[in-house]
Amino acid sequence: MISFSLLLTTDVYDVSHRMIGILEPLEAENPEIASALSRxxxxxxxxxxxxxxxxKSAYTKLLENADRKRDDSFLALRHYLVSCSHRTDVPEYREPAARLLELIRRHDWSAHRSGYTKESTILGSMLTELAEENNVQAQTAIGAAVMVDALKTAQREFAQVMSEKTETEAQDDTGAAYLIRKEMEAVLDKTFAFIDSLADFTGESKWITLKTTLDEMAAQVMAVARARSSREDSDGSDTPEPPEE
Structure with a gap:
């Protein structure tokens, strides 16, 4: 679970943003998720x-550029795989390329047309699957590994710009934002508990998978928060004492 006391307001915003991105694709077929999102x-x-x-954010243009690079990297990979799937001069390329194309289709053939949050979620899931050993072997066999690496880099750079944007723009938190943060934390707590109960009581794989995804997201956020807290403690302990008069 998340210890909100360790989190900055920007962290709480990030958790909220990411949770919505995880839940939204499941909303249409699961009334339970629709109910959670309505809260x-x-x-x-x-x-x-x-x-x-x-x-108006100074990061707007930076985000646009980072997103364009990410889109171009995705399309370069997709187009290359399509071309490999039609190679008659190198027939051994066709099966691995077709398998990787099917992976892309399952996640979202048109991921580059999605909004920032949705595209981040789609590509994150896609890259996780592409990192599986059999898929890495397929990439290597047809020379696509360098393009997958380029997509990973573009995804990471976009996430960094988004994180910097969120942190910078949140420096002037208002009292209202602080109060809403507390309300947001309460809703997040209830949602984590709700998904936990669905997984525990039903035993259905879809809820267990969702619980695992949310737990992993929470663990990532807490790891960053704890690392930041440790750095701050270390910086404080290294401050030299003033010389005695």
């Missing part, structure tokens, strides 16, 4: 407005 989204919208109200 999270209104609070998140107010939280977002309080943090970023009527401010």
């Amino acid at each position: 999270i989204q209104p609070v998140f919208q107010r939280f977002d407005k309080a943090l970023f109200k009527e401010r």
